[in-house]
Amino acid sequence: MTTIHNMTPHVVTLIVEGIRVDYPSEGIIRATQKDVKVDEIVTDLDLGNSSAGFTIPVFSSSFGAPEGVPENLDGIYIVSSLAFQSLKAAGMPMEHFVVPSGTIRDESGKIIGCKGFARI
DSSP, rough: OOOEEOSSSOOOOEEEEEEEEEEEEEOOOEEEEEEEEEEEEEEEEEEEEEEEEEEEEEEEEEEEEEEEEOOSSSSSEEOOOOHHHHHHHHHHHGGGGEEEEEEETTTOEEEEEEEEOOOO
16 A cells, blocks of 8 residues: 655645545655845835835745655655656656645635645
8 A cells, every 4th residue: 555645834635535534744845946036015014003114025936956855755745736846857756746636625715625636
């Protein structure tokens, strides 16, 4: 039987044929990120009784090599789409990696789970 490891920073809930399985986070595989400030947005911050000027930086982000990948891959690893792309670009054995697929939402639109996994 194959072991499934959740390598996202949150619980992944799989709902298949009425069965719900929660996969708790076991660590994080992510793409390295480099940010370069390219702009800023100046706005008012509402403080209730008053407001204050507030500057929000805007970055150009680029993503690179994966980090947090276990040395010995055993089983299947749930990762984010961005991490999946990083792993693929790094030439990792992709049969070990999946992303959540088939979003399931509650009546208010909040994501409560997925219907399965995908390789992208």
